[in-house]
Amino acid sequence: MKKKQSLAYKFLYRMNLVWVNVAVAAVLIALTAVTFFEAGKPGLFVLCIVLLALLLALDVALIAVRRKKAKKDADRLGFSDENGTVCTGLLDAMQLATVILTQTGKLCWANIEFKQMCEALSVKPGAVVSDIFENYIKSAIDEGVRSDSKDVKVGKGFFKMYFTYVRASEELLAGDKTGCCVYFVDTTAYERVKDLYKRRKIVLGEILVDNYEEIFQTNGETVANQVLIEVNSIFNAWIQDRNAIIKRLTRERYIMVVEEQSLKAIEAERVTVLESVKKISVGNSFPVTLSIGLSTNRTELTDEAFDAFVTGDYESEAYKRAFSDTLAGSFADVDDLLNLSLSRGGDQAIVKTGADSRSNLFFGGSEIDTDREDMVSARVNAGILKDEILKSKKVLCMGHAAADLDAIGSALAVYRISMQLGVRAYVVLDGPNPQISVVYAAIMDTGEYGDVFISKSEALNILDENTLTVVTDTFSERQVEAPEVVHNSSRIIVIDHHRRGVDFIKNTIFNYADTMASSASELIVEMIRYILPNEKILRKIEAETLYGGILLDTKNMFFKTSRRTFDVCAYLRQQGVIPVAVRKYIQPSFEDYKRINEIVSGMKFLSVNNKGVAITSCTLPKSEVNKLASMAADKMLEIAGVDCSFVIVKQDSDVAIKARSLGDVNVQIILEHHEIAGGGHFTAAAGYVKNCTPERAEQLIIGILKSESKPADSQNRQSGE
Numbered sequence: 232m233k234k235k236q237s238l239a240y241k242f243l244y245r246m247n248l249v250w251v252n253v254a255v256a257a258v259l260i261a262l263t264a265v266t267f268f269e270a271g272k273p274g275l276f277v278l279c280i281v282l283l284a285l286l287l288a289l290d291v292a293l294i295a296v297r298r299k300k301a302k303k304d305a306d307r308l309g310f311s312d313e314n315g316t317v318c319t320g321l322l323d324a325m326q327l328a329t330v331i332l333t334q335t336g337k338l339c340w341a342n343i344e345f346k347q348m349c350e351a352l353s354v355k356p357g358a359v360v361s362d363i364f365e366n367y368i369k370s371a372i373d374e375g376v377r378s379d380s381k382d383v384k385v386g387k388g389f390f391k392m393y394f395t396y397v398r399a400s401e402e403l404l405a406g407d408k409t410g411c412c413v414y415f416v417d418t419t420a421y422e423r424v425k426d427l428y429k430r431r432k433i434v435l436g437e438i439l440v441d442n443y444e445e446i447f448q449t450n451g452e453t454v455a456n457q458v459l460i461e462v463n464s465i466f467n468a469w470i471q472d473r474n475a476i477i478k479r480l481t482r483e484r485y486i487m488v489v490e491e492q493s494l495k496a497i498e499a500e501r502v503t504v505l506e507s508v509k510k511i512s513v514g515n516s517f518p519v520t521l522s523i524g525l526s527t528n529r530t531e532l533t534d535e536a537f538d539a540f541v542t543g544d545y546e547s548e549a550y551k552r553a554f555s556d557t558l559a560g561s562f563a564d565v566d567d568l569l570n571l572s573l574s575r576g577g578d579q580a581i582v583k584t585g586a587d588s589r590s591n592l593f594f595g596g597s598e599i600d601t602d603r604e605d606m607v608s609a610r611v612n613a614g615i616l617k618d619e620i621l622k623s624k625k626v627l628c629m630g631h632a633a634a635d636l637d638a639i640g641s642a643l644a645v646y647r648i649s650m651q652l653g654v655r656a657y658v659v660l661d662g663p664n665p666q667i668s669v670v671y672a673a674i675m676d677t678g679e680y681g682d683v684f685i686s687k688s689e690a691l692n693i694l695d696e697n698t699l700t701v702v703t704d705t706f707s708e709r710q711v712e713a714p715e716v717v718h719n720s721s722r723i724i725v726i727d728h729h730r731r732g733v734d735f736i737k738n739t740i741f742n743y744a745d746t747m748a749s750s751a752s753e754l755i756v757e758m759i760r761y762i763l764p765n766e767k768i769l770r771k772i773e774a775e776t777l778y779g780g781i782l783l784d785t786k787n788m789f790f791k792t793s794r795r796t797f798d799v800c801a802y803l804r805q806q807g808v809i810p811v812a813v814r815k816y817i818q819p820s821f822e823d824y825k826r827i828n829e830i831v832s833g834m835k836f837l838s839v840n841n842k843g844v845a846i847t848s849c850t851l852p853k854s855e856v857n858k859l860a861s862m863a864a865d866k867m868l869e870i871a872g873v874d875c876s877f878v879i880v881k882q883d884s885d886v887a888i889k890a891r892s893l894g895d896v897n898v899q900i901i902l903e904h905h906e907i908a909g910g911g912h913f914t915a916a917a918g919y920v921k922n923c924t925p926e927r928a929e930q931l932i933i934g935i936l937k938s939e940s941k942p943a944d945s946q947n948r949q950s951g952e
């Protein structure tokens with residue numbers, strides 16, 4: 232079959248011009264001779280000579296056209312014969328794997344190199360060809376692209392594949408006249424070197440024990456040293472088999488050197504070390520947290536970059552993008568990353584992967600992931616609050632009963648926003664309680680708030696359908712400062728940071744609850760920045776109260792402190808807060824301090840279900856219970872190993888109970904037990920038991936603690952009331 236085709240082809244393509252010419256010329260000459268000698272017609276003879284001359288001229292022209300075309304084809308392919316057809320003998324001799332395909336992707340011919348390549352890579356030639364044709368060539372041909380190159384993977388090898396549209400013999404192309412010549416340049420070594428470079432690139436990092444200083448200050452040198460010993464052994468286990476090193480730079484700062492491939496593995500397991508160190512328990516009052524910064528360059532190693540590398544063109548942009556890392560630069564970067572981590576509350580790892588900070592990767596810091604989303608919601612919510620205030624004629628602001636700094640601060644902030652928007656506002660407060668007496672006196676000393684604070688009855692008097700009631704720092708209809716006012720309000724907004732309980736205020740027009748926020752003050756200050764940007768609107772005393780509220784609820788920035796908290800504090804500082812001045816609002820008096828110490832020193836320390844429980848009983852004047860018992864319960868949480876604290880206050884034949892928790896024990900559930908029937912929040916609750924002795928109350932609490940062996944929920948640390 233093939234032989235026959237080859238003969239037919241030879242006849243048509245190789246001999247045609249010459250033999251046809253000879254045949255036609257012979258016929259013409261014969262015709263001329265006959266006409267001239269026999270018929271004696273010289274006219275015909277002349278005509279024949281002319282025709283012959285024309286034929287010769289045509290031949291010359293045809294040969295010229297063919298030569299030209301052949302040269303063109305030869306130029307394009309570089310391996311054609313003088314007729315412009317693909318010369319397979321040349322291709323066979325060439326050291327490049329080459330195949331010739333039909334326009335539909337059918338494999339017509341392959342050279343020895345190609346066969347050897349497929350053999351070496353254990354792939355089937357047909358499969359390679361159809362894969363490459365389907366994925367690259369077909370679409371190119373459809374789009375009219377006559378030749379192109381692509382990086383392809385064949386088996387385990389890497390190749391630069393070139394293809395070009397060719398004219399070849401029908402014999403070669405199974406009856407077709409055009410097809411496609413494809414050849415492969417082996418780039419496997421290049422790719423392997425690139426991969427090796429990428430995997431084994433040195434990455435510099437720095438690790439900081441975020442709260443070493445606090446642990447040192449609170450728990451002393453021995454505990455702090457013990458913490459570092461534990462940290463070291465956790466680091467060693469972490470980098471084992473990872474071909475990495477971690478060496479201490481200063482007391483709480485470490486340098487880390489790791490290969491890119493290990494860093495990828497560390498990222499894949501989401502930097503487990505962040506969680507491991509939190510489990511360190513050697514007498515430290517706070518969980519150990521780390522800030523980790525790592526700087527690596529994951530810029531795509533482009534062909535241009537690699538070409539620049541090969542040619543030594545170190546000044547080109549592509550080269551600089553891909554290879555500009557310097558050790559000094561990386562080390563400066565990780566320093567910035569640690570600062571960034573600290574500004575976001577620590578307890579996280581940040582990996583810089585390129586020049587653009589948007590390519591930074593964040594790990595850990597459970598509160599961090601929602602940060603951006605929350606900032607968006609803060610803006611949206613600020614808009615809603617503003618709209619609702621503007622729809623109103625009056626605004627009543629209130630926090631929870633027995634207001635603390637966060638409640639009064641957030642209520643004052645809503646008051647200020649409203650006044651600034653031109654809507655008359657009031658803060659409902661039935662007289663100051665001992666917790667806020669100092670700040671309340673300072674507020675009144677300014678002389679600007681005489682008509683701002685109103686009682687429940689006054690509030691009820693002015694309440695109408697054009698009044699907006701804004702409740703802050705509580706969700707509870709029972710705990711709110713003026714339940715009757717809330718009950719009679721037609722338009723209520725609640726802004727709170729506590730996990731919502733069952734007795735939440737219903738029929739609100741808007742409920743902004745964000746349990747990730749440290750405090751109600753934080754939430755409102757965030758909103759102020761959107762409602763009234765570029766303005767210094769807070770009075771100094773208001774900013775100070777808000778700052779105090781945040782300090783109170785974060786226990787001096789230890790708990791629930793996120794980047795947002797620091798942002799808000801920075802804003803408050805800008806609004807005139809002098810932090811040291813705020814101390815006087817949260818400092819106990821000498822008398823109070825002595826009594827708090829007396830209460831704390833009477834404390835018992837127990838371990839129930841692996842949780843440290845501090846419990847104590849005392850007697851206090853009724854008016855002092857809220858303030859002193861709460862402060863004592865807070866103070867007890869500062870003691871190493873204490874997870875929750877209970878202060879039982881004897882009140883004649885009854886007892887009042889104040890409970891606090893760091894977040895692993897839900898004191899709300901404990902005091903909501905039917906025999907106590909108290910309430911509050913996850914980390915702060917209170918109860919009152921009639922006809923009960925302190926001893927009985929203590930047994931009751933321990934009994935409930937023992938039966939409440941629910942798994943700890945350490946993700947949601949709540950603080951303050």
Ligand SMILES: [Mn+2]
Pocket residue numbers: 637638704728750751784951952
């Ligand atoms: Mn609060």
